Amino acid sequence: MVLKVKVRLKYSQNHIIWLFKRGRGLTGLKNLGNTCYMNSIIQCLNNTAILFTYFCNGQYLEHINRSHSTRGAIAEELAAVVRALWSGQYRFIAAKDLRNEVGKHQRAFRGSEQQDSHEFLTILMDWLHLDLQFTIKPPHKETLGASERAWHEYTKSKESLVLRLFYGQIRSTVRCTVCLANSPTYDSFSNLSLELPPHSARCTLADCLNLYLNGETIPGWNCPNCKEKRDAVKKLDISRLPPVLVIHFKRFYVDPKEYMCNAYRKKQTYIDFPLEDLDMRQFSLDCPGNPLYNLYAVSNHYGSMEGGHYTAYCKSSVYGKWYKYDDHLVTEIPASEVRSSAAYILFYTSCTRS
Ligand SMILES: [Zn+2]
Structure with a gap:
């Protein structure tokens, strides 16, 4: 595995054989009343190879952290769902306990109204980072460059597998058009x-x-x-590429003509994106790690914001094929179907198994 995560992964031979048993990871998720937004995200995360291995082999238990408001419970419930999805015992399961736990901490996810899968993913990432947090030895600040120093100030030596896999950093430079002076600032992102x-x-x-x-x-x-x-020009560069790069398309917007009633409209734009070898070098500063990414999951949205439906297309790292996860139904699809105007969130990985 070409990935510099200090969390050492236990990928035993037995584990790989176990994964190859029929139907592992091809389990659906029951719709519990407009929970397709949640199901879509869970299936995308469930096909993130390093993450499901971490949950399935029990390594996450060493990192469960109860010192934040979620008390480790979101990570525990997600782990239970992931383990059931990979057990190969069920055609579909109902992720009720995870949904209840999530609903305790965010009211919007409690009810049966449709929610935004991007909002759910962003909040879930932050919760998982807190729930699986461990402390590392702080680096010597004098030896760090500006980007690394900003990263360290952000993490405060608290790391997690989720942080190391999904979080990157953006450098924002504002340049004065008269004196050309610029002032870079750094922000982290999970997508x-x-x-x-x-x-x-x-x-x-x-x-x-x-x-x-x-x-x-x-x-x-x-x-x-x-x-x-003065007039200034603001420019962004990716200063830290995460091993898993998550990209969200802002398809929803408030129609300016209907500003008063806060009505969301959706852009149906067809976006062409590569399934393999997305080269991030042209979009980032010279940062360490593999800049070539392969797509492995897509969260799709169909219809309008209020009356829409979510599915996920995921490439199984075990079977090497694409599958459509539509709530409780899981079906194989050709790779040619993966690009569509429903694509809402893309999951790319630069990790290669060696
Ligand atoms: Zn100036």
Whole structure:
């Protein structure tokens, strides 16, 4: 496994053979009343090879942390679901305990109304990071570059497998158009949330990434160097690429004509994205790690925000084929079906098994 995670993974031969038994990981999730948004995300995470191994082999038990408000319970309930999905015993299961636990900490996920799978994923990542947190020895600050120092200030030596797999960092540079002075700041992310190019029915993932990274003009910026209001240009660069890169498309927007009633509209733009060898070098600063990514999961959204439906397309790391997870139904699909205008969140991995 080409991945620099200090959590040593126990990938025994027996475990691999066990995974190859028929139907492992091809278990559906019952819809508990508009919980397809949750089911879609659980299936995408359940097909994240390092994460399901960590839950299935019990290694997560060494890291359960009860010092935050979720008290380790979200990670425990997700682990129970993942283990059941990989047991090969069920056609589908009902993730009731996980749903109840999630609902305790976020009211919106308690009811039976449709929710946003992106919002659920973002909150779930933060909870899992807290629930599985361990402390590392702090590095010597003098030896760190600006990006690493900002990363360390963000993590405060508290790490988790979830942090190491999914969290990256963005450098934001605001440059004065007169004196050219710039001031970089750093922010961490667990997924990139990309706008779609306006007025186009088709675009590519590269178009969306360029739109996101290639700056905006900030008129009347207070330049600390000129000590006057100047126009400035803001530019983003990825300064830390995570081993698992999650990309969200901002398909939902409030129609300006219906601003008063807060009605969400959805962009049906068809986005062309690579299934293999997404090269992130052109979008990032020179950062360590493998810059080539392969797609392994997609959270899809169909219909409108209020009356929509979610599914997941996932490539099984065990069988090497794509499957559609539509609540309790799991069916094999050809790779040619994976790209569609329903694609809402993409999961890419740069980890290769060796
Ligand atoms: Zn200036």
